[in-house]
Amino acid sequence: MSEPKGTSEPKGMLSRRELFRxxxxxxxAGILAGCDVAGGGGNAGGQGxxxxxxxxxxxxQAAYSEADIRNMTADFQKANPKIQVEPTFVAxxxxxxxxxxxxPAGTYDVVLIDVIWPAEFGTKKIxxxxxGDVPAAWQSGMLGGALTTAKYQGRFYGVPWILDTKYLxxxxxxxxxxxxDPVSLSTWDGVLAAARALKDKRVIEYPLLWxxxxxxxxxxxxxxxxxxxxxxxLADDGRAVAFNTGGGLAALEFMRRTLDxxxxxxxxxxxxxxxxxxxxxEGGAAMAINWTYMVSAADDTANSKVAGKVAVLPTPxxxxxxxxxxxxMALSVTSGSRNQKAAWRYVSYLTSAEVQNKYAKNSxxxxxxxxxxxxxxEANPKVVPVAKKQLASLIERPQVPRYNEISQLLQAEIxxxxxxxxxxxxxxxxxxxxxxxxxx
Amino acid sequence: xSEAARGVSEAGHRVKTSRSGxxxxxxxxxxxxxxxxxxxxxxxxxxALVISFYDVNSPFPGAYPFLGLANxxxxxxxxxxxxxxxxxxxxxxxxxAAELVFGMGLALLLAAPLKLRWLFxxxxxxxxxxxxxxxxxxxxxILNAEYGVLNAVLTQLGLADGYRSWLGSDPFVxxxxxxxxxxxxxxxxxxxxxxxxxxxxxRELYEAARxxxxxAVRSFLRITLPLLVPTVAIVLVLRTIEAxxxxxxxxxxxxxxxxxxxxxxTFFTYLQAFSSQxxxxxxxxxxxxxxxxxxxxxxxxxxxRQRST
Numbered sequence: 001m002s003e004p005k006g007t008s009e010p011k012g013m014l015s016r017r018e019l020f021r022x023x024x025x026x027x028x029a030g031i032l033a034g035c036d037v038a039g040g041g042g043n044a045g046g047q048g049x050x051x052x053x054x055x056x057x058x059x060x061q062a063a064y065s066e067a068d069i070r071n072m073t074a075d076f077q078k079a080n081p082k083i084q085v086e087p088t089f090v091a092x093x094x095x096x097x098x099x100x101x102x103x104p105a106g107t108y109d110v111v112l113i114d115v116i117w118p119a120e121f122g123t124k125k126i127x128x129x130x131x132g133d134v135p136a137a138w139q140s141g142m143l144g145g146a147l148t149t150a151k152y153q154g155r156f157y158g159v160p161w162i163l164d165t166k167y168l169x170x171x172x173x174x175x176x177x178x179x180x181d182p183v184s185l186s187t188w189d190g191v192l193a194a195a196r197a198l199k200d201k202r203v204i205e206y207p208l209l210w211x212x213x214x215x216x217x218x219x220x221x222x223x224x225x226x227x228x229x230x231x232x233x234l235a236d237d238g239r240a241v242a243f244n245t246g247g248g249l250a251a252l253e254f255m256r257r258t259l260d261x262x263x264x265x266x267x268x269x270x271x272x273x274x275x276x277x278x279x280x281x282e283g284g285a286a287m288a289i290n291w292t293y294m295v296s297a298a299d300d301t302a303n304s305k306v307a308g309k310v311a312v313l314p315t316p317x318x319x320x321x322x323x324x325x326x327x328x329m330a331l332s333v334t335s336g337s338r339n340q341k342a343a344w345r346y347v348s349y350l351t352s353a354e355v356q357n358k359y360a361k362n363s364x365x366x367x368x369x370x371x372x373x374x375x376x377x378e379a380n381p382k383v384v385p386v387a388k389k390q391l392a393s394l395i396e397r398p399q400v401p402r403y404n405e406i407s408q409l410l411q412a413e414i415x416x417x418x419x420x421x422x423x424x425x426x427x428x429x430x431x432x433x434x435x436x437x438x439x440x
Numbered sequence: 441x442s443e444a445a446r447g448v449s450e451a452g453h454r455v456k457t458s459r460s461g462x463x464x465x466x467x468x469x470x471x472x473x474x475x476x477x478x479x480x481x482x483x484x485x486x487x488a489l490v491i492s493f494y495d496v497n498s499p500f501p502g503a504y505p506f507l508g509l510a511n512x513x514x515x516x517x518x519x520x521x522x523x524x525x526x527x528x529x530x531x532x533x534x535x536x537a538a539e540l541v542f543g544m545g546l547a548l549l550l551a552a553p554l555k556l557r558w559l560f561x562x563x564x565x566x567x568x569x570x571x572x573x574x575x576x577x578x579x580x581x582i583l584n585a586e587y588g589v590l591n592a593v594l595t596q597l598g599l600a601d602g603y604r605s606w607l608g609s610d611p612f613v614x615x616x617x618x619x620x621x622x623x624x625x626x627x628x629x630x631x632x633x634x635x636x637x638x639x640x641x642x643r644e645l646y647e648a649a650r651x652x653x654x655x656a657v658r659s660f661l662r663i664t665l666p667l668l669v670p671t672v673a674i675v676l677v678l679r680t681i682e683a684x685x686x687x688x689x690x691x692x693x694x695x696x697x698x699x700x701x702x703x704x705x706t707f708f709t710y711l712q713a714f715s716s717q718x719x720x721x722x723x724x725x726x727x728x729x730x731x732x733x734x735x736x737x738x739x740x741x742x743x744x745r746q747r748s749t
Contacts, residue, residue: 093695097714103499124498124717205602213608214697267585269698270608279586405716412520415699419611 045106045128048339051082054346056110057098060089062273062291063162063329063363072359076349083342093215093272096404099126099334106336109343112161115328116216118152119401127332131156133344141353145394146366150330152399158332159351160366165324165390166224166289167383168313169298171306174286178203188228188254188316191287195263198286206265208258209276209285212418214411217272219397222414223325224289225251227395228318234398234439241435243410244428247320252417252424254318259418269418281306289315291327293362295383312382314390326394328366364391402438409434492723499717511724521725523700524708531619531704532683538623539679540672543630548660550631551638561635568628576692579621583607583693607694611701618693618702622686630675637671638664670744677740681733705729 056073060066066089073085088108090098099111103126113121121127134156139147146160168191170182178198184190195207211217226233231247234240242248258264265285267275277294279285281304301307315324331350333343349355356365360376364387370376377384398406409431417427492511494504515521550561567575582589585605594600607614641664649659687706690696696703696711706729713722 097710100499100714100717104501120717124500126499213695214700215695265585266609267605268608270585270605270614270694275586282586284586402716405718408711408715411697412700415697419609419699421699 044338045334045336045340046338047341048337050339050341050345052339052342053084053086054109054337054339054342055086055088055107056112056343056346057088057090057095057102057108058112059092059095059329061092062293063164064359065293065362068359068362072350072355075355076346079349080345083345085346103334103336106334106338108334109337109339110346111332111334113150113158113330113332114216115149115326115330116397116399116403116407118150118157118330119399120403121332122152122155122157123401125335127157128335128337128340129155129157130159130333130344134159141368142366143368143391145326145391146328148326148394148396148399149328150332158330159347160328161331161351161356162329162363163366163391164291164327164329164363165387165394166220166291166315166327167295167324167386167390168287168289168315169280169294170287170311170313171280171283171285171309172311173306173309174198174203174207174283175311177201178286182311182313185287185313186316187322188225188318191316192258192263195258195287196261199261199263204284204286206263207286208264208268209271209279209288210255210264210268211271211273211276211290212255212268212415213270213272213275214415215272216407216411218411218414219407220325220327221289222251222255222410223395223397224315224323225254225318227323227325228316228320229254230318230320234400238398238400239440241406241432241439244425244432247318249425249428250318252414252428255414256417256420256424269415292364292380292383292387295380296361299382310382312386314386321393322390323393323395324390326396398439400439405438406435488723488726491720492727494720496719496723497717499719504720507720511720512728515721515724515728520700520703520708521705524703524705527615527702528684528686528704528706530615531622531686532680534616535619535622535626535683536676536679538619539627539630540675542623542627543634543675546627546631547634547638548664550635564628564631566628567625568632570625572625572688573692575621575625576689579617579624580607580693583617608698611697611699614694614698615702618686618689621693622683622689626679626682630679633671633675633678634668637668641667673740673744677737677744680736680740684729684733684736 058064058066058069064072069087069089073087077083077085092114095112096114096117099108099113099121102108111127113127118127122129131154138159142160143163145165146163149160149163150156150158168185170185172182175182175194175198178194178201180194180197185194191208198204198207210221212221223233226243226248229247229250231245231249231251232242233248235242255264259266265279267279271279273290273294276285276288276290277297280288280290280294281298283305295310295312298304298310299307315322331347333340333347337343351366353365353367353370356363356367357370357373357376360370361379364380364383365371365373365376371384371388380387397403400406413422413427413431416422416430417424422430493506493508495507495511496504546564550557550564554560570578581587583606585591585603585608588606590606591600591603595602606617645663645667646659649663654662685706686704687710690702690704690707691710694702696707705725709722709725709729712718712725
């Protein structure tokens, strides 16, 4: 076919002049964009009238269920008819990034923050400081582990709402078949011995299951073991990393040993807490550590094959005792919120002892007095006695503004060790070398 | 001036005014699109470029220290970036190649005069119609070590001794599983492009080849393949660039693990920007990715032009 006459250039191609114009526009865009970086701005948030619409961001994973939160919110709106709350739910692993991405626009008025974020969100002013608003009675009435959740360098950036740590769950039927007494699971040595017995008697191929996917869940499990083996993430002055020596190293060596002995299910490396819950509920694991919400989930006959066969035990002890990882979370008012007054009312309501006690089934209250509240104990006959003991001793992940970067490095290097690509010592030394500039 | 000439000149004048009028209309019609392109493409691109020269470590505007090219230097000397680039390259080459091969087979099959051809064509397009997020979630379930279909099928067919972990036990296996999920989804797109290309090849060529005694393989190699080259080239450009930017399927299926074995360059960029709030490092990485894609696209386009001239 011949080309139509008169078209020296094929259509769709840019002429030189057009290209020049386009570049000019692009350059203009660049200059405009440049003004924006240097220009001021900051957060356009404000107190607001205390009425109207607010948006809240929650997670859909562990602790209070979506239904719990919707019911709490409905009750709040009944009591405060002039405030409308629109809750949004995301997976835990998307929560941090969504808070960050939504911050400049002030999309959410209330956000759920994890215990590892106050340093970052506080110093970057993504959430508001509420030190002056938290009544003294709350500070004395809430448990210490809960209070740390919202605190950084003595200032409060939210109100504790979820007080959680990982407990040891055991399938009593499987243990019984191997002749293991659940009492022997009070130490990690006892857990190892039980796992070997379960494997030797062919009760189950892999007795142990963990949340070791390359996400924050891995660090939670690791932290719990670091505590048991007497390790520390940071040196006492907080300016140097310390996880590559002593208990930090022993914890990773323990993890690796359970894989080498084929006691830990290799699927652990692709599992988060909810995968552990599902497999445990199917009878696919004899022992696992997980958050409080697994108690009611695994004992629910509608969704679990092991209902009635679940033992909830304190996290096992190592040579240095048995602190649980502090996995608490708090509710914060964002600095971009244009209705901070209404947002604070909502936060105050959700975190009140009354509401926390009412929904204690999936998440234990942050208030000390709640643990002697008859209704709370009755709702959780299995956990409350264990929680009373374990919540008194918790281990924190490092509270530094650049925690996420340290966590990412650790996750990758711990998995290198778990997959046998590096020795535990080498992996942690490598992580430490990379993390060093992040804490100084 | 004769009557006729006047008539012509008037007509020319009319054409001219209506032309400038229609040009104005065209610009007016283009304006919304131009505003949109400026707002969502040019402005963010410009801003990201500027940010990449600073040390922006919070989502808010403010006065940040100017670093010049330091972010680019830091990124290029970070071992994790090169590892992620390696994974991206592997993903791009293997998935694009597999999609082309399977897509070609599928296209030939769909072009065959079969009964119920419309039904097959509809079924084949289904994977491509699935959102990538859904596709990733689906494959994660299929590959789940405990209750996934793949392990069940393999053991019941006697092809495997026991259940194994596909996404957690070996970084290289996991990377290939992500490739497989991508290939499953995008093969249908490639097939449809090639099917369109096939339909432009005149039937007479095949008839003539048959008369000359050429078999099916020979006519595929001598007629189909050469005439499909332009289509293949377009598919190649599209798929390579798309594959190079792979993010969502990794986010859903593996989260970059195990041992960062499925971390691609865009996933690493995302972690830097949003998880670590190192927006400048993220922007620098994004620009380097753009440069790489641009280079690829230019090479492809040059090859295409050489062929067509």
